[in-house]
Amino acid sequence: MIQLLWLIPALPLAGFVILALGGARLSRRAAAWIGVGSVGISALLTLALAVAFLRGLPAIPAHIRQVWTWFDVAGLNIGVSFYLDALALTMMAVITGVGFLIHLYSVGYMAHDDGFSRFFAYMNLFVGAMLILVMADNLMLLYLGWEGVGACSYLLIGFWYRDPANGYAARKAFVVTRVGDTAMAVALFLLFDRLGSLQIQELMQRAGAQWGVGTILPTVVALLLLGGAVGKSAQLPLQTWLPDAMAGPTPVSALIHAATMVTAGFYLIARTHLIFELSPLAMSIVAIVGAATLLLAGFSGLCQTDIKRVLAYSTVSQIGYMFLALGVGAWAAATFHFMIHAFFKALLFLAAGAVIHALSGEQDLFKMGGLRRELPLVYLVFLAGAASLSAIPLVTAGFYSKDMIIWEVFASNRGGTLLWAAALAGALLTSIYTFRMFFLCFEGPLRTPVAHKPGWNMSLPLAVLAVLSLVAGFLEIPHSFGGGVQIFSHFIQSALPATQLLPARESNEILCQLASAAAALGGLGLVWWLMLRSPQAGAALTRQPLAMKLSRFWLNGWGFDWLYGLLFERPYIFLAQINRADIVDGCFTLLARFGLALNALAGAAQTGRVRTYAAGLTVGAAAIIAWVVWL
Amino acid sequence: MVTIPFSHGLLLAAALFLLGVICVLTRRNIIFMLLGLEIMLNAAGLAFVVAGARWGQPDGQIMFLIVLAMAAAEVSVGLALVLEWYHRMHSLDVDQASRLRG
């Protein structure tokens, strides 16, 4: 079974090739079958593979498959080799499984779009690139997947390229993540240069053997890697691209947020966790970035009017949780939250897509409302997703994963009370903005008429994801619940280390859980009271001058775009204006002129006369002998 | 038999060789260029004979023989080319053969 590993990324890539070459010649039906089928078979293969892998546990925690050796020259082996362990398998399962559901949903969502087969081509490529990224055993391949994901996000965010705003959003995503990519590329070169290998596992071993804990080199490498991770995962300070990336079709947003792209940063840190563990400083920075991001994004989420932007900020915030967990060494909790988040975030985006679809493209929350009776299924699944996102205790999967993070942030030897407080505040914020969105969307009077109802191919993924968002949490039930269930963390600990908990704090687990439950329920209660129970109080609150100012500030994402505009764009434009004569280009032109001058010089000897050529021959002979004689 | 230093034999060869080089570089007439090439090749053959004589081996003379054969083959193709060229251009000026350049 493990032999078929290579098929998993190969199928979506093959789908991409067929769709790209076939283009408009393929019927919609054929394009849908190829696009959805390739990912679907990959998902089935992943499932089969997971069974085989679980059978091999715990004796064989990892498999390496060399699929193709490109070349093996002078000790440098470059090729396609895949690495399969619990982490990679979890990622693959989410990418193919959730990816498949999103593809299936897209058949309905994009049914009337002109670029139907182009859309599926890009989506397949996106899934394929992401699979290569998570399965890669060497840095070359990982980087290939990394850049592939970046290129696909550019293509898909700007999918409706006729609107210049979409193109702008796509370019923004591309450029901002590129800042992180550069840092990451530097890190990869540094690793290769210092440790002399491209194989990730070998690198990790050598790093552990050659570098001491807390030395400068692992810190530098870890921070550069973090640079790449925050770019792709939209964390502070490179989070600005993600809300704008909502310009793409909604399934694209679901794919970017749930299964691909933004989780790449999380994956990178988890994959290279040995290097991060060598640098306590870098770990702390990861945790702080995570905590700061989750709060910042939570506040921004409070004031958005566009349903997709609320979800975008919630993604930034939830990934912040994952980074926080990574930073405190709660590897299993981070991975668990990644998985659960993929379920409910895909669900929320797809459900939001169904709403937008139903309202003929309307995305403004204040023009929605009263959809509970019109779209009962969407209402139910959205409720499941929102509850999971808000971590409503006991009945949602989101509770188990988020609670695990909050508890381990509190109890880990790398954690702390301050980080815990931030996480808790974030939980409260999450609950508030989630249910604000939910109530605005489904309660109250109907403001826009419903045009389309979702078909089976849109409803089915929603139902499956809704179930998963509720029940997947039972894979991991805390100790305090009568000993609990630890299936997931046992599984993931074959690849990632267990969290180091402080013994002094372990007894407080139940208290901590009560606090996070209170935060989630409190947020829900507050929103319910302000919006449904006594709307006058809510309206009064929003009319406060301070609230309005804050609202505008948060609506614009804490003014980061404005800040970056001031710090980077203005000076850049200023410099560009000074440089209208284009100094750098002038240098290149000069170089080209120089080349052409040399060309003319060398070409002057090409007279076409045989005697000139013979003279050249003789001069060469004389020069060589002169060299020999006088040396 | 002579008892001259072998370097003198080689110097004679070098002098003849360079006269051949001058001929190739200076003359515009293709026939003279071919003559210059013959002078060069003959000089190289002479050098081989001198070197063979130094070591008392027949190898030098054998190389001379090969050079002789090569000179004959090359001259026959060369003169055939010259005939064809003259037939076409009605001139032996090698500088006219400069259409291809640049």
Place this chain on the structure above:
Amino acid sequence: MQSADYMALLPLLVLSGALGAVMLLIAIGRHHGLTALLTLAGLAAAVAALPVAAARAPIRVTALLTIDGYGLFFMALVLLATAAVALLGYAYFRSWSGHREEFYLLLLCAALGACVLVVSSHFTAFFVGLEILSIALYALIAYPRHRAESLEAGIKYLVLAAGSAGFLLFGMALIYAERGTLDFTALAAAGGVPATLQSQVMLLTGLSLLLVGVGFKLALVPFHMWTADVYQGAPAPVTAFVATVSKTAVVALLLRLLAPMGAQSGAAFSQILAVLAAASMVGGNLLALRQQSVKRLLAYSSIAHLGYVLVAVLAAGPAAVPAVMFYMAAYTLAQLGSFGVIAVRSSRLTEADALESFSGLFFRQPWLATVFTAMLLSLAGIPLTAGFVGKFYVISAGAQNHLWWLIITLVLTSGVGLFYYLRVVVTMFSTSVPVDLTPRPVVFSGALVLTISTVLLIWLGTAPEPLVRLLQNMAP
């Protein structure tokens, strides 16, 4: 000579036999297709005889020839490239009247010379092999004698090749006068420590003069000036032969001659080689920059490619010999394909080598344009083509021997190279009005060569490991 010797010589004997058979066929009656077929059969038989010879390798057949894995690999390369040229030649000459059959006769002669060259381990065999190749090439280059360009190219090649052969001979004579042997291995055995400084100078002067001859054949700067004119004037299949077989054979010989002598490690001589390599890389790439003739452009680029090869020759590490072998194989493929494209597009009177005639080719003959693009990308060293792996191999061989300056020159000049290769590619994809609207149908034999070389090019670029292993076993 014993029976084992004859077995080891079998490829050469078969080739000579094919030569005789083709000659007889022409004497009996002229038939273009039949002659081409017999030539191909002879080449195929010679290739089939290679394993027989390999079973006896390594073996010394008289003092003149050494049949070993290294030589047999290059022989295979020469024979296969010659077969490709014969196929291209068939496509090229098919619609001509007049005598076309001597082309194959001369081609077989030239191939025999090249095969002798790659297994020679003696100055005599070296010289005879080189001259068989040269003399056959004089006639091949001027073969379409109704074209003034071809005659001009023939005359230029003849005068310069004979002149450089004179330098080469004089150099050999000096080496012989100093060392008393014409045998490469004996020369290397005697060449360990020169007795005096003066005898060192004598030897080096001899080697330098020899280098003039070799540098001419390889078209290294400053012995390169003939290249573009001859490439442009010669009929395209012959140009392909000059660009591939004659260079491959001489490179094989150069490495066989220099490696045992340790000439690469000698200070003065290795400096000269390094200067020639750098000059060729810079000069070749610069000259190609503004070419409007694709044949001339490829000619100048071939100068640069031989400069790259010289870097590996200079490296002389364990990776150097397989690197040279791989690079020559990749280079041969790409050049055959490139000139093949020109050959199948050429008409009786003119060669289709003007850059503007390629404008918009992709929309008229997409397959042809794709092949040419693949070839050019390989020459430029783009990943997933054979050219990239070859260049990578050369660079790593150079890096093992710390030839940093040469490697930097290689990388920088390759960047320049990218510019003019892409210029041709862009021209093919441009949508401007094409010059000739009626594409010539591609003759089957030409299409066969182009397809096979493209497939091999991509295969070597994506899965080079088998060949690399083979080469590592074959290298001495």
Place this chain on the structure above:
Amino acid sequence: MNTLFYLAAAVAILATLLVITRAHAVHALLYLIVSLLAAALAFFLLGAPFAAALEVIVYAGAIMVLFVFVVMMLNLGTHSVRGERQWLRPAAWVGPGLLAAVLLAELVYVLGGWSAPATTPAAIGPREVGLALFGPYVLAVELASVMLLAGLVGAYHLARPQKEAEGEA
């Protein structure tokens, strides 16, 4: 004997100098034959009688006759000699002369310092050469025949009388 060698050398150089400066091709050819005869004498004195004989027979005999034949065939009249005089202005000689002088200086430097023993060599007659030729060098002889064949075929193809429609379909 030594004097005879230097005399032959002087004649060879002088005759060659005259070859390269003649305007008339036939004159040049005759001087070249003189030069080749002098070289043959030098061969003989160096103990290579077989090479000397071949120099006279093949070089001076066959190859030069080929040249004469072609020159006669082209029937170059006085106008070509006049053109030749025009091309052979003194300025044309400066560059090549300087270049050759540099090369000569280098070779004189290299060879002048070269100290090979000036022993009396034993003559190597046709017998030794023949034995070597058909012993260890037999392959070279065979290959030389291919070389001559290439020359023959090439010359035949190129100098064949041309039909007007050559190359046309």
